[in-house]
Amino acid sequence: MSLEQFIGFDQGEGMSEAALEALKEKMAAAAAQIAAIKKEEGKQKKKEEELLKFLLKFVKTSDKKELVLLISRVLEQNIPANFILAVIVLSNAEIIQEIGHFNLLRSGMNEQSSSRTLIFFNEKDDTLPLKIKIELDTWIKNLLFQAEEAPQKLLKNSYDIEMHELPKEWDFEETQYEKIETIKPVIIQLLTFVMREFLEQHQLSEPYEKLYDFAKFIVTGILNKTKESLEGRKLLN
Secondary structure, eight states, X not given: OOHHHHTTOOGGGTOOHHHHHHHHHHHHHHHHHHHHHHHHHHHHHHXXXXXXXXXXXXXXXXXXXXXXXXXXXXXXXXXXXXXXXXXXXXXXXXXXXXXXXXXXXXXXXXXXXXXXXXXXXXXXXXXXXXHHHHHXXXXXXXXXXXXXXXXXXXXXXXXXXXXEEOOOSSTTSOOOEEEEEEEOHHHHHXXXXXXXXXXXXXXXXXXXXXXXXXXXXXHHHHHHHHHHHHHHHHHHO
């Protein structure tokens, strides 16, 4: 079947040569775009597999039992490996030596600090040095950057979902449900543990409850921002 027959036109129906050529060019461009997307997806899949292999190696060889348990539980939830590694690098910087070529940390991220961390740990609060606050803030920025690498997978697997039945005004009404999304606690626990370990490495400490609330604040912000970014991409497409 010719292209003309496939689209429902032939020369007798008056489609000009110029219009036909323009259509062919559009189809070729679309095919090239699809091929490029598939190629990029293939690269992303290969990167994810390599990072997952490294993460499993870390789990098997690390003597940090509590951290290993948390990582294992987060992996069970199918959270992207690059995001998990970006979390644990805060207190395990040595892993960059082995997987730095995967751009796990963006360059130039220490240039400026946003107000995110400085607001949570009040600027007048002298319990944490400014240098540590800025390091935490840089870490948060990188987590957001890594979340953009596999946004669909991260959003799909980061929530526990419950369907709550809504009250009826009349008995004959159809039952309606409200979807309630709750961030999986193990993700928040992993961030909390890593932050506590990071602070201990600098001879500092903060109450567990404060770190947990901060971790929840971080993850909530990252997931919300990732949703907004993903919706923006859909609109552009």
